[in-house]
Amino acid sequence: MAVEIPPLITPSHLRRRGGLWGECLAEFLGTLVIIAFGDGVVAMAVAALPGSGRTEGPTAFFLGAGDWLLVTWGWAFAVAFGVYVAGGVSGAHLNPAVTLAFAVRRRFSWAKVVPYWISQVVGAFVGAALVYAVYHDAIHTFDQAMKGPKTNGHTLSSFSIFATFPAPYFHGGVWGPLVDQIVGTAFLLLLIVAVVDLRNTAPKANLGPLVIGFAVAAIGISYGANAGYAINPARDFGPRLFAYAAGWGDLALPGSLAGSFSHYWWIPIVGPLVGGLVGVLVYDLFVGDVLHIRAQQATPPEPGRTRGTPSQEE
Template identity: 35%
Template sequence: MSGDMLQIFSEFLGTMMLVLLGDGVCAAVNLKKSKAEASGWVVIALGWGAAVTIAVYVAGSMGPAHLNPAVTLGMAIIGNFDWALVLPFIIAQVLGGILGAVLVWLTYLPHFKETKDQASILGTFATGPAIRNTVGNIMSEVIGTFVLVFALMMFGKNTFTDGLNPLVVGVLILSIGLSLGGSTGYAINPARDLGPRIAHQLLPIANKGNSDWGYSWIPVVAPMIGGAIAALLYIVIT
């Protein structure tokens, strides 16, 4: 496998792992008769932080482990990534998100039959706002993604003990989730939201409702804006 193809595959594999473990904790908390049912937001935030850490370890030996189109865009803007690979990376990330969501569905298959709340089922796959307000929801995702991408860029200015970086990234995700995630569920990653939402649309999930495509553009567009703003600020200050 060529170097570029290996990197693209690493984004697919890493994003699959990210969504499998991240949406997996959402399933554990949201679905009926799960042993973790109703264990709350802190468990979800911890689960997502751990998911990102594991996914970065998985993908990082083969590529840059962006696992997020907003990160890929930001790194390209500051000149740390080849523009020719931006679209292939994003496609791989979305496809990885779809597969990860399919694996979550298979893991919790009998629990979907026990869960009647359509919002809880969709929330296992994709994000949604606590209060539906277009401007507020966009701002929440822009700010959360700005923090993510800008912090990742600044991490590059620091020296970490070999192998520690993924743990620091996991702490960053945990911090964003606990501090900024209560408004929209902190997608902060178009592939993390769009891939599983596509899976929700296509899979024969018991008791599912609609996939809320009316909201779906926000966790795709707003993180890309946040990532671009982070990159521009990074260029200005460095």
């Protein structure tokens, strides 16, 4: 807004927010927004819509493959708005994989990495708590109506509101979900750095956050079924911690379900951290380095052209 907005905090207390503390607050709130809308859309799909009589039955959800679009677009909006909220203060990493990749290749201060990570995880935890507070009755009703194995009265389906787990066709294996998370996050970082690179065809008029949201939707549509496309350690671990505290027990930590998977909790952390580094390195190797050398040239060629073309007279 163009008008001057007076601060809510007195100047003596406000000065501390001008540096790292303010950036951490922005990372906290931006990540909270992502989880509040992201976990919120899963709660809608899994528990609230069935329980409110808007599907065929109290436990009926995802009747067709197209229903998955509700979740993927919900997460896309969640990420876009989270970036809009925090971008002007912290750069809106909102993802430990982004923070690590930027520290390695974008000169982001290593001293800020751990504070950013903590802020992101805490924001994700609080966002999950907010979703649970809003949808507690729907989740409880869904778990009561749902048949099958339960942990402390909770089901794997209701756990999916908060955190991720591998598809049954992996048969509890580690490498399939781990590779999935590496690949998905590599694409995420590749697309993020492409979008924010002003040397490239960067979006104008502050459309970057929206395009990044589209990138998250694309990953969910193309790679979401394998392991729930966490592609963000904070997005998975913060809500996982909350789910553990709220009674989901072993489903959350260590992330085990007898006969299906065990000790899964670390995969949505390690996979994205590795994948983020892969994505930023691939972008810089194939595109970033080319843009760098062209920027050093006095008259860089037009995109798609490597050297001048002879004139018609020649």
